[in-house]
Ligand code: GDP
Protein backbone atom coordinates (compact mmCIF):
# COMPACT_ATOMS: atom_id res chain seq x y z
CA UNK A 1 0.00 0.00 0.00
CA UNK A 2 1.16 3.46 -0.79
CA UNK A 3 -0.16 6.98 -0.48
CA UNK A 4 -1.48 7.87 -3.93
CA UNK A 5 -3.39 10.61 -5.66
CA UNK A 6 -6.17 9.99 -8.14
CA UNK A 7 -8.46 12.16 -10.23
CA UNK A 8 -12.23 12.33 -9.84
CA UNK A 9 -15.06 14.12 -11.61
CA UNK A 10 -18.51 14.65 -10.13
CA UNK A 11 -20.46 14.55 -13.40
CA UNK A 12 -23.29 16.85 -14.63
CA UNK A 13 -26.07 14.45 -13.60
CA UNK A 14 -24.86 14.79 -10.01
CA UNK A 15 -24.37 18.56 -9.93
CA UNK A 16 -27.83 18.96 -11.54
CA UNK A 17 -29.39 16.94 -8.69
CA UNK A 18 -27.34 18.84 -6.06
CA UNK A 19 -25.40 15.71 -5.06
CA UNK A 20 -21.88 17.18 -4.84
CA UNK A 21 -21.91 16.82 -1.06
CA UNK A 22 -23.46 13.34 -1.12
CA UNK A 23 -20.81 12.07 -3.54
CA UNK A 24 -17.98 13.73 -1.63
CA UNK A 25 -19.24 12.22 1.65
CA UNK A 26 -19.08 8.72 0.14
CA UNK A 27 -15.55 9.38 -1.14
CA UNK A 28 -14.46 10.64 2.28
CA UNK A 29 -16.09 7.71 4.06
CA UNK A 30 -14.10 5.39 1.78
CA UNK A 31 -10.91 6.93 3.20
CA UNK A 32 -10.16 9.39 0.41
CA UNK A 33 -9.22 13.01 1.14
CA UNK A 34 -10.14 15.86 -1.23
CA UNK A 35 -6.85 17.75 -1.70
CA UNK A 36 -8.05 19.86 -4.65
CA UNK A 37 -11.51 20.72 -5.93
CA UNK A 38 -13.08 23.13 -8.39
CA UNK A 39 -16.43 23.50 -10.11
CA UNK A 40 -16.10 24.12 -13.84
CA UNK A 41 -18.17 23.93 -16.98
CA UNK A 42 -16.07 21.85 -19.40
CA UNK A 43 -15.71 23.10 -22.94
CA UNK A 44 -16.26 20.74 -25.86
CA UNK A 45 -12.51 20.85 -26.53
CA UNK A 46 -11.69 19.92 -22.93
CA UNK A 47 -14.16 17.02 -22.91
CA UNK A 48 -12.89 15.72 -26.26
CA UNK A 49 -9.31 15.95 -25.07
CA UNK A 50 -9.98 14.38 -21.70
CA UNK A 51 -11.91 11.44 -23.20
CA UNK A 52 -9.58 11.13 -26.23
CA UNK A 53 -9.04 7.39 -25.60
CA UNK A 54 -12.75 6.86 -26.28
CA UNK A 55 -12.76 8.82 -29.56
CA UNK A 56 -13.49 5.73 -31.68
CA UNK A 57 -16.24 4.38 -29.44
CA UNK A 58 -19.85 4.75 -30.68
CA UNK A 59 -20.94 6.74 -27.63
CA UNK A 60 -18.13 9.34 -27.87
CA UNK A 61 -20.32 12.15 -29.22
CA UNK A 62 -23.02 11.51 -26.63
CA UNK A 63 -20.41 11.36 -23.85
CA UNK A 64 -18.90 14.72 -24.83
CA UNK A 65 -22.40 16.26 -25.06
CA UNK A 66 -23.26 14.89 -21.63
CA UNK A 67 -20.01 16.03 -19.97
CA UNK A 68 -20.55 19.57 -21.30
CA UNK A 69 -24.28 19.67 -20.45
CA UNK A 70 -23.72 21.28 -17.06
CA UNK A 71 -21.15 21.99 -14.38
CA UNK A 72 -18.82 19.32 -13.07
CA UNK A 73 -16.60 19.22 -9.98
CA UNK A 74 -13.05 18.08 -10.72
CA UNK A 75 -11.16 16.78 -7.71
CA UNK A 76 -7.84 15.31 -6.67
CA UNK A 77 -8.27 12.57 -4.07
CA UNK A 78 -5.47 11.35 -1.82
CA UNK A 79 -5.22 8.21 0.26
CA UNK A 80 -3.69 4.78 0.68
CA UNK A 81 -4.16 2.92 -2.60
CA UNK A 82 -6.31 5.82 -3.79
CA UNK A 83 -6.66 4.73 -7.43
CA UNK A 84 -8.10 1.28 -6.62
CA UNK A 85 -10.02 2.53 -3.59
CA UNK A 86 -11.79 5.17 -5.68
CA UNK A 87 -12.66 2.66 -8.43
CA UNK A 88 -14.09 0.40 -5.73
CA UNK A 89 -16.33 3.04 -4.15
CA UNK A 90 -17.44 4.26 -7.61
CA UNK A 91 -18.83 0.88 -8.64
CA UNK A 92 -19.28 -0.58 -12.13
CA UNK A 93 -19.67 1.71 -15.15
CA UNK A 94 -23.26 0.55 -15.63
CA UNK A 95 -25.15 1.22 -12.37
CA UNK A 96 -27.27 -1.87 -13.09
CA UNK A 97 -24.12 -3.91 -12.46
CA UNK A 98 -22.77 -1.87 -9.55
CA UNK A 99 -22.41 -3.41 -6.08
CA UNK A 100 -24.44 -2.27 -3.07
CA UNK A 101 -22.74 0.54 -1.18
CA UNK A 102 -21.10 2.07 -4.25
CA UNK A 103 -21.70 5.60 -5.50
CA UNK A 104 -23.04 4.45 -8.86
CA UNK A 105 -25.41 1.92 -7.28
CA UNK A 106 -26.76 4.55 -4.89
CA UNK A 107 -26.86 7.58 -7.17
CA UNK A 108 -26.21 6.97 -10.89
CA UNK A 109 -28.98 7.40 -13.46
CA UNK A 110 -27.65 5.35 -16.40
CA UNK A 111 -24.53 3.86 -18.01
CA UNK A 112 -23.76 7.33 -19.38
CA UNK A 113 -25.05 9.59 -16.58
CA UNK A 114 -23.16 7.60 -13.98
CA UNK A 115 -22.34 10.36 -11.49
CA UNK A 116 -18.55 9.98 -11.17
CA UNK A 117 -15.35 9.56 -13.14
CA UNK A 118 -12.25 8.02 -11.60
CA UNK A 119 -8.79 7.36 -13.02
CA UNK A 120 -8.22 3.71 -13.94
CA UNK A 121 -4.45 3.60 -13.25
CA UNK A 122 -1.78 5.55 -11.38
CA UNK A 123 -0.27 6.56 -14.72
CA UNK A 124 -3.58 7.94 -16.00
CA UNK A 125 -4.24 9.63 -12.65
CA UNK A 126 -1.10 11.74 -13.10
CA UNK A 127 -2.08 12.65 -16.68
CA UNK A 128 -5.66 13.52 -15.70
CA UNK A 129 -4.62 15.57 -12.64
CA UNK A 130 -2.22 17.56 -14.84
CA UNK A 131 -5.00 18.10 -17.40
CA UNK A 132 -7.10 20.10 -14.91
CA UNK A 133 -4.86 21.27 -12.05
CA UNK A 134 -1.73 23.33 -11.54
CA UNK A 135 0.57 21.95 -8.82
CA UNK A 136 -0.15 24.92 -6.52
CA UNK A 137 -3.91 24.17 -6.62
CA UNK A 138 -3.32 20.85 -4.85
CA UNK A 139 -2.93 21.15 -1.10
CA UNK A 140 -2.24 17.86 0.65
P1 GDP B 1 -15.54 4.20 -16.44
O1 GDP B 1 -14.05 4.11 -16.38
O2 GDP B 1 -16.22 3.24 -15.48
O3 GDP B 1 -16.06 5.62 -16.24
O4 GDP B 1 -16.00 3.72 -17.89
P2 GDP B 1 -15.32 3.91 -19.35
O5 GDP B 1 -13.95 4.47 -19.21
O6 GDP B 1 -15.48 2.62 -20.07
O7 GDP B 1 -16.28 4.95 -20.08
C1 GDP B 1 -16.16 6.34 -19.83
C2 GDP B 1 -17.55 6.91 -19.66
O8 GDP B 1 -18.26 6.80 -20.91
C3 GDP B 1 -18.46 6.19 -18.66
O9 GDP B 1 -18.24 6.55 -17.32
C4 GDP B 1 -19.84 6.62 -19.13
O10 GDP B 1 -20.16 7.94 -18.73
C5 GDP B 1 -19.64 6.59 -20.66
N1 GDP B 1 -20.01 5.30 -21.23
C6 GDP B 1 -19.36 4.10 -21.09
N2 GDP B 1 -19.97 3.12 -21.77
C7 GDP B 1 -21.03 3.71 -22.38
C8 GDP B 1 -22.06 3.22 -23.26
O11 GDP B 1 -22.11 2.05 -23.61
N3 GDP B 1 -22.99 4.14 -23.67
C9 GDP B 1 -22.96 5.45 -23.30
N4 GDP B 1 -23.89 6.30 -23.75
N5 GDP B 1 -22.00 5.94 -22.49
C10 GDP B 1 -21.06 5.08 -22.02
Ligand code: MG
Nearest residue numbers: 117118119120
Ligand atom coordinates in the same frame (compact mmCIF):
# COMPACT_ATOMS: atom_id res chain seq x y z
MG1 MG C 1 -12.62 4.90 -17.66
